[in-house]
Amino acid sequence: MIPVTEKRKANVQAIKDIVRMNQVWEQEKGEQEAAELHYYHIVDALHRKWQTIGVNVSDAIEVFERGYNDxxxxxxxxxxxxxxxxxxxxxxxxxxxxxxxxIRHAMQIILNTVERRNAFIRRIINVNEQAIQRLLYLMKDEYLRYEQLSNEAFMAMYVMNPVEALSVYFLESVDVHMYWEWCDAGGTGEQAIQYKHEDPHMTLIQAIERVEEEMYAGT
Known part of the structure; x- marks a missing residue:
């Protein structure tokens, strides 16, 4: 079998345990034992159990690293x-x-509850940087569309910690400088709610630009 280089690995997930199981096919008479193809059960670092195949442990790991195959x-x-x-x-x-x-920042912001973190593990299949990014932003899109923070929860958080509230509401990294920019433009919690209801995917930068446009239009 052709070796799988690090760049070609679809699955870079660490392996915690691997066990040889039954043969895939019954061995024909006269075939060498070394050529037997076996099922292998692998437990990865996320504690998921996989089934793959190989003629030995090294071969099974290479097949596993090539990623999910139905x-x-x-x-x-x-x-x-x-x-x-x-x-x-x-x-x-x-x-x-x-x-x-x-990726680290996106995970901290998007997967901001234990339910979301467990959901991420349930949904990820192959573990590699591209797959992680893809799923993170798919889940962000879903949360912005269907699981937006309630108006009441956002306003309560906005009073206590507006920087954190904007970060959770827009699901993006917000620092104090961006918050000041929002305030200087005349942004309020109520306006954030209005804009996000109109466009769930609006970013805070876009919201700041919208506030500025409305302010200039009113002068």
């Missing part, structure tokens, strides 16, 4: 629910490098 490599037991799963836990389990700052 015929040979698939998840047979999902990860158990983890009520204590933190963002840092998830970053560690997924082996996200310190250099992947954008």
């Amino acid at each position: 015929a040979w490599t698939r998840i047979i037991e999902p990860a158990p629910w983890n009520p204590n799963l933190t963002t840092n836990d998830l970053i560690h389990l997924l082996k996200i490098s310190p250099e992947a700052v954008q």
Whole structure:
């Protein structure tokens, strides 16, 4: 089998355990034992159980690293629910490098509840940087459309900590400088609610521009 290089791996998920199971096909008389193809069960770092195939452990790992395949490599037991799963836990389990700052920040902002973090583990299949980014932004889109923070919860948070409130509401990184820019433009919590109802995908920068346009139009 052709070796799988790091760049070609569809699945870079760490393996915690691997066990050889039954033969895939009955061995024909006269075939060498080394050529036997077996099923292998793999438990990955997310505690999901996979089934794959190989003639030996190394071969099975290579097949696993090529990623999900409905015929040979698939998840047979999902990860158990983890009520204590933190963002840092998830970053560690997924082996996200310190250099992947954008992914780390996105995970902290988008997966901001234990329910969302567990949902991410349930939905991710192959673990690699591209797959992680793709799923993160798919889930962000869904949350903005269908699970927006309620008006009441947002306003209560806005009174206590407006920077955090805007970050959670827009699901993007917001610092104090961006908040000041929002305030200087005349932005309020009520306007944020109005804009997000009109366009759930509006970014805070776009909202600031909208406030400025309305202010200039009124002068």
